[in-house]
Amino acid sequence: MSAETPDYKDTLTLPETDFPMRAGLPKREPAWLARWEKIGIYDRLREKEGRKPFILHDGPPYANGHLHIGHALNKVLKDFIVRSQQMMGRDSRYVPGWDCHGLPIEWKIEEQYRARGKDKDAVPVIDFRQECRRFAEGWIDIQRAEFKRLGITGNWDDPYLTMDYHAEAVIAEEFLKFLMNGTLYQGSKPVMWSPVEKTALAEAEVEYKDKESFTIWVKFPVLTDGDLKGANVVIWTTTPWTIPSNKAVVFGESFDYGLYEVTETPEECWASVGDRFLLADKLAGQVMTRARLQPGMYRRVRAVSCEELSRLSLAHPLAGAEGADGEWDEPRDFRAAGFVTDEEGTGFVHCAPSHGMEEFELYRGLGMLDQVITYNVMDDGSFRPDLPFFGGACILRPNGKEGDANKAVIDKLAGQGGLLARGKIKHSYPHSWRSKAPVIYRNTPQWFAAIDRKLDDGMGRHGDTIRKRALTSIDKLVKWTPPKGRNRLYAMIESRPDWVLSRQRAWGVPLTCFVRKGVLPTDPDFLLRDAAVNARIVAAFRQEGADAWYKPGAKERFLGNEHDSEAYEQVFDVLDVWFDSGSTHAFVLRDRADGAEDGIADLYLEGTDQHRGWFHSSMLQACGTRGRAPYRGVLTHGFTLDEKGNKMSKSLGNTVAPEDVTREYGADILRLWVAQSDYTADLRIGPEILKGVADGYRRLRNTMRFMLGNLSGFSEEERIAPADMPELDRWVLHRLAELDHKVRSGYDAYDFQGVFQTLFNFCTVDLSAFYFDIRKDALYCDASDSLNRRAARTVLDLLFHRLTTWLAPVLVFTMEDVWLARFPSEDGSVHLQDIPATPADWLDETLARKWADVRHVRRVVTAALEVQRREKVIGASLEAAPVVHVRDAGVLAALKTVDFAEICITSSIQMTGDPSPQEAFRLPEAEGVGVVFEKAEGEKCQRCWKILPDVGTHAHPGTCGRCDKALT
Template identity: 55%
Template sequence: MTETTQTLDYSATLYLPQTEFPMRGGLPQKEPETVARWQANGLYKQLRASAAGRPKFVLHDGPPYANGNIHIGHALNKILKDVITRSFQMRGYDSNYVPGWDCHGLPIEWKIEEKYREKGLDKDKVPVNEFRQECRDFAAGWIAVQTEEFKRLGIEGDFEHPYTTMAFHSEARIAGELLKIARTGQLYRGSKPIMWSVVERTALAEAEVEYQDYESDTIWVKFPVSGGAAALADASVVIWTTTPWTIPGNRAISFSPRIAYGLYEVTAAANDFGPQPGEKLIFADALAADCATKAKIELKRINDVKASDLEGMTSDHPFKGLGGGYDFAVPLISGDHVTDDAGTGFVHTAPGHGREDFEAWMDAAPALRARGISTDIPFTVDDAGYYTKDVPGLGPDREGGPARVIDDKGKKGDANDSVIKALIGFGLLFARGRLKHTYPHSWRSKKPVIFRNTPQWFVYMDEDFGDGSTLRSRALKAIDDTRFVPAAGQNRLRAMIETRPDWVLSRQRAWGVPISVFADADGKVLVDDEVNARILEAFEAEGADAWFAEGARERFLGSRANEPWVQVRDILDVWFDSGSTHVFTLEDRPDLKWPADVYLEGSDQHRGWFHSSLLESCATRGRAPYNAVITHGFTMDEKGEKMSKSRGNVVAPQDVMAKSGADILRLWVMTTDYWDDQRLGNSVIQTNIDSYRKLRNTIRWMLGTLAHDDGSDVPVAEMPELERLMLSRVAELDALVRKGYDDFDFKRITRALIDFANIELSAFYFDVRKDALYCDAPSSKRRKASLQVIRTVFDCLVTWMAPMLPFTTEEAWLSRNPEADSVHLQQFPEIPAEWIDEKLAAKWKKIRTVRRVVTGALEVERREKRIGSSLEAAPVVHITDPELIAAVKDTDFAEICITSGITIVASDGPADAFRLEDVATVSVVPVEATGTKCARSWRITDDVGSDPDFPDVSARDAAALHELKALGRI
């Protein structure tokens, strides 16, 4: 091989990539500039104008709470929503995203109260509307902060006109929805045990409760039999409870006919206060031995106790004789909730302190009343956790004042100890202990809650609307009619609706929309259209503060002010507020529509926003306000543990954006199985940075190469096979991308596009075509066809990924199209389905199989430093598979393998030839190329010097130089 003297600077004659699109993204600096540019150019308004007249696609935003900086869960949620709305916008829809905020409720009120406490002020001495204004200002401040943080994530929406639950119009519409429900007779005042936060002084919904480990006092209590089966007259029924403080509220003992019970006698005892020899006790047979161990006694079974013995039996309350208030019979009642898995087989039933207790009591009430037993439910605990007058001996009449269940700080009061001491005094404490278990806590204060019977406002779940339907039946049908992604969400929500109790709406707080009704002493609601109209008109003009203003009762009742109607002072559960957002957002905004196409939130919202929106809409409109529900999981650290400040494993989106950029965070979201819980930490972020760099460099190379694109087209039928293969892949990907966006399967899209960019483009197509793109003559059809394919690939790849990586794709698009406004105003390119050529793809799969063996062999040669570049090789390829031979024989296989020559032999290669285990029919013998190295293309050929004008280049390169010379380029 010889080399000639180069007479020209051939590098200046090559079509080498030229672009100002940098290799390094510099996202933390560039992204804020892009956000500012979008705002300055009015991108949101441009999007709305460009989409005018298109079908609407509406993702309704579940409102975050306006009380702090956004966290990683917010980022995940908003990015997913943004990708969905952008993807539909770029596929022929008017996809308008309107952000919203939840503004009412305890978390904000609590913050203002904390400020008062720090200053030694009493909230109750401040005029209520002054206090409410402070809450309003607090929420407004955080809305402004979160707005900027969401924009920094690249979220595009109507941030100038968001919805907020505290807007006057919103408050009027929320009140209007309540009045609609009241008009149907579905709103009622009732007394039921509800979860109550002593710390926060309010009722809580299930969605406001989380379960944490808690250590409870446990007691076993004897209830002496007082009536019923004569054979059991001197026995006691034993119950077990983890809430000793509820004993004063006991009104029954529940048993199960499915459980085998027995009468036992104590034969020996080794305890300080428990049962003694000779006592007779009734237990479930399966639990008697365990109970004996707890009390340090020995038992002898005397006889069976049948369900018929228990039915009609009564016992004394263990506090009989305490304060004179417990001289009533405690009946035994059948309960489906009773098991013999733990305890005694009998369940202490305090209908004012538990849902199952309440339901069992109410089921038994008609029969009990027929027996002359009162079914009134006592109010044993007040809003501060103190025993009331309904607990004689331990209530206000006790020396030193009433016992307390939980104090203002969420700590245990003295109620348990007082109850236990009284039971010991009466000789009725069987045993005591402690138990660690999960127990409901307020998710705001993180303090335990109690179940207490209080008057509250409810919406029926099972009351007939008058058309044969109930709220429960309507909601269950709506669930069946809704698409759930993932599908498991449907069963989860259905199970909640099937078993949920009536919807408790009232909260005993100040900041929120009031339950704006008037009621009589019995709880009957005033239904008067004129009164309601005055209420709604005032709320629209002045907000819900009008309800609390001086003279509000007289103003709204008008001529009925002299009637004995009581103005309800409770406020609505904030879940009713957020459950009504579809009304004042989807229905009332002409740029949106009802119902929404999609609701998307975390999986906890099956009991939260999805749930309350479903109930509210079914109560007032008979169907769900959404057609589809998408749920995402929660973000854990890299070990799969929950993020918490105390562990120091919190990943803040602000930190990720400041260090790496929002597009890195967005890429992480796009590459996760977001339907499940995800993991995030430094190594996960670095993995996504690496993927991003490869993708960015692919885009950068295309931009540089397209700098030489004159826009000329080659008919697809006249293109080389390789170009037609790439167009076939583009068409396949177009279908995959569109279906992926329809299925909300972003990981599938991202994985496919990244693999396409890295494996099929950078490592294959671009690698093969670099020689033609850089060196071919200006008139080369091969070069023009390749540029046309790269142009198509660029347009598709950048627009397909624009919803996911809005900053990077914007930068790339404007680099290619500097006069354009934004990539986000584009539509996905229309790709002809007929480009798909399965036969061609099958052929090239075989070609690439052979190529993989060749490149493997050459990699060994490079590693051993026998060659420096694959162009120094001209390997011999042995193939025994006829199909593989047929695939490669009509190709320029040397060009495909990026070698200067190649020989195909239809035989098995020598024993020392290079082979891959999974391609047994192909072997490669590396051979050094012969000829002369072209000074321009570096290919080694036999025709270097064939053109006297350019004696040191190949004939192909000489022809290209002649064309360039004629064009005046050299």
């Protein structure tokens, strides 16, 4: 620039905005949270009238610890849905809740007691329950603050708690419906039992992990006369402690069995020459190897048919043992059973129906339970004190470690000659997910809901049993996201046993029922069914909470004058906590003013483990009390893993805490990670992944900043109608119309990854790398009243309103920042806006096809210029004036209707249909297009930097005609 040429920088209309390039989210987000609370956004949204409700019912987390990344994933997904549905015109209500009863909290109090040497059983039950309540209250406040920090919207001032008095009353009331409709019964069957926690557990309270177990091969002598007498049926088990409770052995009806005789023995072998064993032929070799018998040391005497087996009876291996007092002297039952396999073991299965569900079901079907049920194992996992040889031995110690029961049984069997082999095996085994200790199957009296009992309750539209109603609901009434969730829950419901409702604990809603003394559970008069008694219980719970059940005189108070209190026993088991959470539809959806009008949620959303948890228990509970599922939709997400795909563990040091992410990056980065992930599978997270998310966030933020800077001072007088816009700007409107449909349908389908990727690609590819890149020239250099500049500013305004509202459900803090940067207000917020309607006539498929061709050719031009830039031939694209050869006449004609030099950001351009010369630049994917590089001719405009022949011929020195006019 010569000394005479003025500096035109101040004449450009450059972007103006206070919107910072650096987000500073960790420090700034809390201020937005405080602002939202101050202006009461959630309540103000409820004031919008005439909207169709959308109810996402919150699955309650336990109030017993800080949030982990799985909590964050779950609540953020819920927030995406609540906010997007609201911004699409629904009254999207969200009442957060907490599960407050049950072992997770009770166990924490017991741990505190143990640390102080305090005996839980010496504390009055109401005092203990109050400690549990206070513990839950403390963690609710902590978790509420942690959830709010993630930008989760909802009715935080009035959440639902399962320990609220009204909730406890409704839970009891829902239980009493099971009592009154005949589905409640007391039975004795094997249930998963935690010896450490001394209570029954549901499948949802169990996790499977590897455990090393003893494994033994045990001999059951044949008693029946004949050539098989004295032979031994061999069984294999990984639970030696169940042998004292053995009542039978079963075999497979279709397997090939043989009689095997030992002909030679090595040292240290429990078999002797002449011993004979009955084994499945397929498994005989494996068994003999475990007994240290190599081929050649035994022979197969003959085949043994299943019919022949069915005529045998067996002795228990401890039968006749000195000091056993006849405990095991009765012959063992021996029969075929369908659950026997020949994949492992011996082909024979030992049965202790008190400790195995398949065996229990077999003998229940035979009507023989009274002959085979034992009560050898106490609630702490120890053998009953008077059990010969083993009395007091424990399966597990109080710390969850291996007890002495297995060793005692194995040693006694070895001493009695009852063992053929022993060993250890590592296998997947159920553990309590609270105490982390192994569980056992144990026959105990429990309270059950019969899910196949016919109901005459007037709610039989979808079936006359709980199971039928549930299966019908799954198939016909519920939409599953992803669809495979349907199959999983259907299979579980289809095959599940009756629901175990009772737990032998203190902190929970009690089973509010009375049983008549001296009457068998099978007697119709065993359970007291009295509506007046039920009403008194529910009324007391509403006033005093469930503690009313434990107060002195409670039995007399509730039974009233109508019943002799001496004739009844009060039940003190508490309800399975899944019954609590399964009942939430009643006291949240049905009873609250901000619940659902019909008591049915539009959506339940939890992790895949809740097919056996909350989805499952809610389904069973509601089918028993209202005849159908309490939800119309179910969405499930995967688990969170570290970057390598490993399960997170504190011991491995690979956990990612939500508070750590918000402290380093801000909550919006965590939310963006959720939006970028496929939540239907397991999700990975870690430092490198979060860095990548943050990089993507910065690109998006720059897009928003460009819009804000170039909308400075925009007024309605500048706005022009779409019909008056140049094609490039109308093409953007077409894209907005396309995107509006994709965003709305994507949010409705809960496809957040699809929505975000679509918008991110639009912002970075269509806008930043194309439209903004082209329109910068007009925005900065054109006169304020030029058509191109007015059109671009109008488009930017339309883009602003759509992008901020489209992205607000995901980036709640950033879009608020963007919105307030343009529309500062004391009480305004992007979250009070709806997604604006997009006119259908913005769609222009013909224009879109034309501009697809334009962009196709542009890619070849920009790639050709990039080669010249890399080779230092030019420094910027405005130094070029390429010749573009286009074979397709239609495409060439289209290019000639637009300012293609402007589109390619060159100073000039030539287009021709002549064949491309040999030296032309080409791209493999753009056949028929060639670019020959030429330098632009003329002088460089000192204002817009284009190189044009007319520069220097105008009134303003060193300018082109366009810039001279803008300065005039």
